[in-house]
Amino acid sequence: MTNEIKTACGSDIVDEKKFIVYQNKIIYFCEEDCKIEFIDNPVKFLSSDHFLINLDLIPTIGQNDELLPIDN
Numbered sequence: 081m082t083n084e085i086k087t088a089c090g091s092d093i094v095d096e097k098k099f100i101v102y103q104n105k106i107i108y109f110c111e112e113d114c115k116i117e118f119i120d121n122p123v124k125f126l127s128s129d130h131f132l133i134n135l136d137l138i139p140t141i142g143q144n145d146e147l148l149p150i151d152n
């Protein structure tokens with residue numbers, strides 16, 4: 081299992097508060113503004129130059145994932 085976490089914006093520094101769950105994947109951002117922008121228009125953000133990570137490389141959340149309160 082790889083546990084390589086990077087932000088969607090290409091930074092190695094991950095702030096655990098700056099993430100969202102999109103298509104069952106946890107996506108981290110370099111800053112709060114990016115997160116807000118993504119939530120506002122995911123498709124646009126995904127196709128922007130600022131989005132550097134390959135969505136396919138982000139593991140989907142499994143049943144054993146401890147990271148997040150996704151449901152409640």
Ligand SMILES: [Zn+2]
Nearest residue numbers: 089110111114
């Ligand atoms: Zn960013």
